[in-house]
Amino acid sequence: MDSKTITESAAEPCEQCRIGHCQPTKAPYIYWIKKQVLVFPNAPAYCCDICGQLQYDAGFLATLEMMLQELEFGMQLDKLPKSVAQPDVASQWQPTRGR
Numbered sequence: 001m002d003s004k005t006i007t008e009s010a011a012e013p014c015e016q017c018r019i020g021h022c023q024p025t026k027a028p029y030i031y032w033i034k035k036q037v038l039v040f041p042n043a044p045a046y047c048c049d050i051c052g053q054l055q056y057d058a059g060f061l062a063t064l065e066m067m068l069q070e071l072e073f074g075m076q077l078d079k080l081p082k083s084v085a086q087p088d089v090a091s092q093w094q095p096t097r098g099r
């Protein structure tokens, strides 16, 4: 499995037309989670200067994926009843002060 990280900032050849080069650009990225929509107005992307093929930055997508997983995990936690809260033990541990 070849998983070389794309760190080059230079224009990459387009996978679609194989003629043009994908120039770094910004594009709006819209992601739906159930009934909520997430919009990234300036998502990093690459746009082919020949065919106009738009590809979002792999690093951005990976980060987004991680973020969304955490977000969904957080949403699940929110649904849990907050009965796990510890009772106030400290108040029961008042040492009796002898006078």
Ligand SMILES: [Zn+2]
Residues within 6 Å of the ligand: 014, 015, 016, 017, 018, 019, 020, 021, 048, 049, 050, 051, 052, 053
């Ligand atoms: Zn192209």
